[in-house]
Amino acid sequence: GAVVSQHPSRVICKSGTSVKIECRSLDFQATTMFWYRQFPKQSLMLMATSNEGSKATYEQGVEKDKFLINHASLTLSTLTVTSAHPEDSSFYICSAPGPIETDGYTFGSGTRLTVV
Amino acid sequence: KQEVTQIPAALSVPEGENLVLNCSFTDSAIYNLQWFRQDPGKGLTSLLLIQSSQREQTSGRLNASLDKSSGRSTLYIAASQPGDSATYLCAARGRTGANNLFFGTGTRLTVIP
Numbered sequence: 575g576a577v578v579s580q581h582p583s584r585v586i587c588k589s590g591t592s593v594k595i596e597c598r599s600l601d602f603q604a605t606t607m608f609w610y611r612q613f614p615k616q617s618l619m620l621m622a623t624s625n626e627g628s629k630a631t632y633e634q635g636v637e638k639d640k641f642l643i644n645h646a647s648l649t650l651s652t653l654t655v656t657s658a659h660p661e662d663s664s665f666y667i668c669s670a671p672g673p674i675e676t677d678g679y680t681f682g683s684g685t686r687l688t689v690v
Numbered sequence: 691k692q693e694v695t696q697i698p699a700a701l702s703v704p705e706g707e708n709l710v711l712n713c714s715f716t717d718s719a720i721y722n723l724q725w726f727r728q729d730p731g732k733g734l735t736s737l738l739l740i741q742s743s744q745r746e747q748t749s750g751r752l753n754a755s756l757d758k759s760s761g762r763s764t765l766y767i768a769a770s771q772p773g774d775s776a777t778y779l780c781a782a783r784g785r786t787g788a789n790n791l792f793f794g795t796g797t798r799l800t801v802i803p
Contacts (some may be wrong), residue, residue: 678736
């Protein structure tokens with residue numbers, strides 16, 4: 575089946591630095607990818623929709639300048655957390671709809687970000 | 691806006707028992723409904739996908755049903771095993787729009803050996 579690869583799986587960074595998370599569709603093209611944030615023991619919160627070749631669509635309340643999304647190719651979307659603060663520490667997950675319309679969504683393995 | 695609810699929030703059962711996880715959604719105009727499993731600190735693994743025209747899907751010990759008219763889906767797990775311990779999430783996909791996967795709050799399952 576369709577596979578989405580997400581890297582890194584975990585990262586620790588200092589406050590004020592930026593961190594980039596990559597999401598790749600390995601065996602299919604994804605014109606759209608989704609970025610979620612998950613707080614402990616809670617469900618997934620959609621942050622933004624990444625669109626290949628155009629600007630990302632952000633959900634209400636998500637800072638565009640804080641969470642930069644780039645979808646430069648049909649198989650790669652990146653999320654950059656800029657000027658990270660401890661409150662940005664969280665679990666970030668990407669997903670993409672499968673290559674066939676009747677496919678479900680495929681998710682990456684997630685990235686645990688810890689800002690110290 | 692679609693709202694998805696899962697009951698119970700947590701469930702503990704002894705190994706070998708059959709169990710049912712519940713998912714309800716407020717807008718019956720869905721494209722499909724997907725059940726996922728999430729292990730601690732991991733991403734989501736798709737278990738079953740039910741299209742809006744289908745009533746149920748089966749995979750091994752798992753069976754998922756869909757009743758759009760009542761806005762409900764159930765995930766049945768037969769002969770539970772400790773390895774089934776995880777959080778189970780259901781997600782309803784709307785008919786229109788790209789940002790249209792609505793997640794439930796999840797059920798945290800513990801199967802006791």
